[in-house]
Amino acid sequence: MxxxxxxxxxxxxxxxxxTLMNTLIGQKIAITSYKPQTTRKKIRTIYTDEKGQIVFLDxxxxxxxxxxxxxxxxxxxxxxxxxxxxxxxxxxxKLPIKEADLAIMRTVSSVKRPxxxxxxxxxxxxxxxxxxxxxxxxxxxxxxTGEELSDIIPVSARTRVGVExxxxxxxxxxxxxxxxxxxxxxxxxxxxxxxxxIIREKALxxxxxxxxxxxxxxxxxxxSRTARSGEDICDIDADIICERDSHKSIIxxxxxxxxxxxxxxxxxxxxxxxxxxVNLKLFVKVRRDWKDDDNALKxxxxxxxxxxxx
Numbered sequence: 068m069x070x071x072x073x074x075x076x077x078x079x080x081x082x083x084x085x086t087l088m089n090t091l092i093g094q095k096i097a098i099t100s101y102k103p104q105t106t107r108k109k110i111r112t113i114y115t116d117e118k119g120q121i122v123f124l125d126x127x128x129x130x131x132x133x134x135x136x137x138x139x140x141x142x143x144x145x146x147x148x149x150x151x152x153x154x155x156x157x158x159x160x161k162l163p164i165k166e167a168d169l170a171i172m173r174t175v176s177s178v179k180r181p182x183x184x185x186x187x188x189x190x191x192x193x194x195x196x197x198x199x200x201x202x203x204x205x206x207x208x209x210x211x212t213g214e215e216l217s218d219i220i221p222v223s224a225r226t227r228v229g230v231e232x233x234x235x236x237x238x239x240x241x242x243x244x245x246x247x248x249x250x251x252x253x254x255x256x257x258x259x260x261x262x263x264x265i266i267r268e269k270a271l272x273x274x275x276x277x278x279x280x281x282x283x284x285x286x287x288x289x290x291s292r293t294a295r296s297g298e299d300i301c302d303i304d305a306d307i308i309c310e311r312d313s314h315k316s317i318i319x320x321x322x323x324x325x326x327x328x329x330x331x332x333x334x335x336x337x338x339x340x341x342x343x344x345v346n347l348k349l350f351v352k353v354r355r356d357w358k359d360d361d362n363a364l365k366x367x368x369x370x371x372x373x374x375x376x377x
Contacts, residue, residue: 070119072152072241077175079167082157083187083224088112088125090224091234092253111255113248118238120246124151148174153181153240155233160192160200160221164207176212181240183218185233190223197221259289262337266305266349269332270318273325278317281310283357283367291343302346303337308354308367318351326351 076084092114114121124147208216222229267284288304334347357363
């Protein structure tokens with residue numbers, strides 16, 4: 068009988084979770100960037116083959132919260148641990164083990180779920196440098212839990228080294244069962260949600276360091292129409308939300324140059340996704356302290372009302 072189950076991908080911010088998930092399912096769904104906190108929500112993707120179906124939950128990086136958005140991101144990541152059949156924890160191939168990784172280790176050990184430790188970005192170091200990392204995590208885990216951490220695998224999402232071994236290991240941890248989703252589905256995200264994230268990704272990649280942490284994107288309209296020429300066109304109006312007037316100027320750029328770059332890059336990816344010509348209009352709005360405003364977080368899709376105030 069085929070296998071079917073849920074797997075969550077966790078780790079520190081910017082450790083390569085979204086890149087690995089995109090590689091595992093063979094399609095780009097989650098946005099990626101070299102900047103921390105790229106992923107802010109749980110992204111659900113689906114991989115189906117003759118062995119069964121794996122539903123992946125990509126999560127925001129686990130880190131200390133500095134505002135309400137940070138609280139949301141932390142809770143989004145932590146809550147998935149109890150919802151899944153197996154946990155995939157990604158670490159970098161570096162020593163010493165960081166305190167943030169030790170904190171994740173303590174959290175994971177309390178959940179009692181099958182764990183696979185992935186030493187990611189394996190192509191960035193020599194093989195001889197990975198072995199001490201594996202040994203250090205295995206020894207630290209045993210000191211903490213008194214148990215062996217036997218499932219540790221080096222993986223490179225870029226070169227696909229270790230990817231097939233990881234998939235085999237994942238299937239071995241899943242229960243037998245029928246697929247949860249149609250085999251043609253690759254994500255539960257709507258096109259509107261993915262378009263929102265695509266726009267934010269392009270802003271993350273193009274803007275200066277101090278701006279991206281303070282931006283959100285809200286798609287206000289996404290509607291298809293047939294032009295007089297007979298061509299199908301999707302009209303999209305979206306706001307890029309920032310916290311300061313100075314940030315607004317940077318996002319717009321000289322004579323609108325930066326906003327045009329963001330729009331051009333986003334339009335290409337959205338057109339590839341929906342296979343339709345896109346008419347994308349971007350606007351920049353200032354909303355101070357939106358990351359600490361529950362109403363703003365809800366409006367931007369972060370379901371802030373589900374956060375518990377402690």
